[in-house]
Amino acid sequence: MAAAVVVATGFGLGYYAQALSHLGDTASANSRLSYEDREIGGGNSIVVDQEAAYEARGLIPPSARYRVVTGGRLRNATSLTGSFVDGWYRSFLIPRRRSPTASWVICYGCDVGALGGAYTVRWQDDNGISIGEVR
Amino acid sequence: MSWRTILGVVALNAWFLVVGVGVLFALRGWRSWGELARLCGLAYMLGIAATAVVLVWALVLTVPFSVATVIGAGALVALVAAFAGGRTGRRLPSRPRPRVPGWSLVATVSAALVVVYCEAQFRAGRLASLTEFDGWFFWVAKARAIFSFGDLDPQFFRELPHHGYPPLVPTLEAAAMRFMGSADVVTLHLQFWFLLVGFVAALVGLLAPRVRPLFLWPPLLLVLVTPRVSGYALQAQADFLLEELLAVAALLIGLWLVDRSDWQLVAAGIVLAAAMLSKREGALFGACVVLAGLGATWRQRRTAWPRLVGVGVAAAAATLPWWILLHVRGLGAETPEAGGIGLFSHLDLAWPSLKLTFSTLFDYHQWLLVVPVAALAIAGAFVAGARRLPSYALLLFVFGAAALTYTTWAFPSIPITKAPVNPIIRLTGWLVLVTPAVIPLVLNEGWDAE
Numbered sequence: 134m135a136a137a138v139v140v141a142t143g144f145g146l147g148y149y150a151q152a153l154s155h156l157g158d159t160a161s162a163n164s165r166l167s168y169e170d171r172e173i174g175g176g177n178s179i180v181v182d183q184e185a186a187y188e189a190r191g192l193i194p195p196s197a198r199y200r201v202v203t204g205g206r207l208r209n210a211t212s213l214t215g216s217f218v219d220g221w222y223r224s225f226l227i228p229r230r231r232s233p234t235a236s237w238v239i240c241y242g243c244d245v246g247a248l249g250g251a252y253t254v255r256w257q258d259d260n261g262i263s264i265g266e267v268r
Numbered sequence: 269m270s271w272r273t274i275l276g277v278v279a280l281n282a283w284f285l286v287v288g289v290g291v292l293f294a295l296r297g298w299r300s301w302g303e304l305a306r307l308c309g310l311a312y313m314l315g316i317a318a319t320a321v322v323l324v325w326a327l328v329l330t331v332p333f334s335v336a337t338v339i340g341a342g343a344l345v346a347l348v349a350a351f352a353g354g355r356t357g358r359r360l361p362s363r364p365r366p367r368v369p370g371w372s373l374v375a376t377v378s379a380a381l382v383v384v385y386c387e388a389q390f391r392a393g394r395l396a397s398l399t400e401f402d403g404w405f406f407w408v409a410k411a412r413a414i415f416s417f418g419d420l421d422p423q424f425f426r427e428l429p430h431h432g433y434p435p436l437v438p439t440l441e442a443a444a445m446r447f448m449g450s451a452d453v454v455t456l457h458l459q460f461w462f463l464l465v466g467f468v469a470a471l472v473g474l475l476a477p478r479v480r481p482l483f484l485w486p487p488l489l490l491v492l493v494t495p496r497v498s499g500y501a502l503q504a505q506a507d508f509l510l511e512e513l514l515a516v517a518a519l520l521i522g523l524w525l526v527d528r529s530d531w532q533l534v535a536a537g538i539v540l541a542a543a544m545l546s547k548r549e550g551a552l553f554g555a556c557v558v559l560a561g562l563g564a565t566w567r568q569r570r571t572a573w574p575r576l577v578g579v580g581v582a583a584a585a586a587t588l589p590w591w592i593l594l595h596v597r598g599l600g601a602e603t604p605e606a607g608g609i610g611l612f613s614h615l616d617l618a619w620p621s622l623k624l625t626f627s628t629l630f631d632y633h634q635w636l637l638v639v640p641v642a643a644l645a646i647a648g649a650f651v652a653g654a655r656r657l658p659s660y661a662l663l664l665f666v667f668g669a670a671a672l673t674y675t676t677w678a679f680p681s682i683p684i685t686k687a688p689v690n691p692i693i694r695l696t697g698w699l700v701l702v703t704p705a706v707i708p709l710v711l712n713e714g715w716d717a718e
Contacts, residue, residue: 134644134648134652137641137642137648137707138482140641144636144637145487145493148636149381149385151493152385152388153388156385156389156391156392157388157391157392163395170397171397172397174399175397175404177399221404223427223428224404224405224408224409227424227451228417231427
């Protein structure tokens, strides 16, 4: 039992400074992030362009439906973009609902000709991301 | 990320504490105001557990979710508790008489170290971004849905991953968002800071008058400084809340083994109910806690077992509304791929799963030497002649390790690895957090036996 107490005390005190240092480093790193970096969080390795996320939230009305369509014309995509961009927007854009037939489209390098109607672009960037409506 | 949002989280947690004080009054009362101050951590954990369970029931019954609902649910719990306390003849003590607590040097220094550690955790969590995958992928997404729609929206809860996971954590997060006034996923991390502090305070408050400071503080400090706890305790997902609740329940049952006070079992039942509504694994690990209690009371089974089984059944019954809702909506409960007899079709996974469990529990880079310290303490207490609490702790670890092995074995599609695709590292945290809750009691009993 004494050994348990000695080991716990030794390692507890020994790693205490390291834990505080780690927490201090984390606090410093977090404080250096921009507001957008913090809010988008895990999405920073997915969305390619933070502005696209904020434009989507600004343009698509809260009661509207939308769909995320991906394609091969996206530039600067990460290895996570294709698999997770839809899921990330699903969380970020709540209360907006997803629907495969929605008129609002968040196009990630998609084939706009295959969207099923005339696509009016409301915002786009140089990476091949656009946000618009299909009519 | 403003003072308003921080004050919102503070207000919510102050409310949980007030509710918990009511529950504590009903369960045991307090002989002095100093005793109440000491038990504030337990009161907070009881308040959060009881209120969150009632909030989940309210969501299942389609009661609109709002600040008023959170306050109403807490008020309902506190009123029922106050009424029950009054019926049992509890009285408040006379006016508080201020006096300086007589803490030993070990306790004073250790408490100061823990306070500084918690302050560092606060600074780290204060501006943390939501980077954890499960957090943004479904835990916080569900919270956002509850916050935005005021209910368990059928479309979102069908489409979001893991629809079968019990919703206590998203409910708690949504309550924090309501009190913050926005779905602020950054300040949300402070809710988990309050949970960590409440957990630590509960352990210290329950154990300080019963065990020697050298048995209480070193295991607690060791667990807090592990890379896993210091790096991930404030993540906005369910793992640490589940583990904190389980550890408090394990401690309460451990205390009951010594005291046989029924309030300890009722409190354990409340906390276990919240654990079982936090994650699917809550039921499995909660059963381990109850089973360990059953094993440790083998000789008194006629009187002890009905009570312990009652705790487990009552806690499990609290989750029934959720499972009924899943059934009504035609959603599966996401049971293990190879649960039940399916395990026998994958016997080849049994040994690798067990090896993964042990290599993770003893992983120095995650948990330092927490589990070896627990093993040393249990062995030492047995050698010293103690039986009851070392048996309980040993059974907790044996059943716990078996349950952890099951979580890998029963999901053949998940690779047997410590990589994040397998949740084994996160899940082993429950036995690690049980260590500072139960091992001080084991050490104390062993010392007394010697």
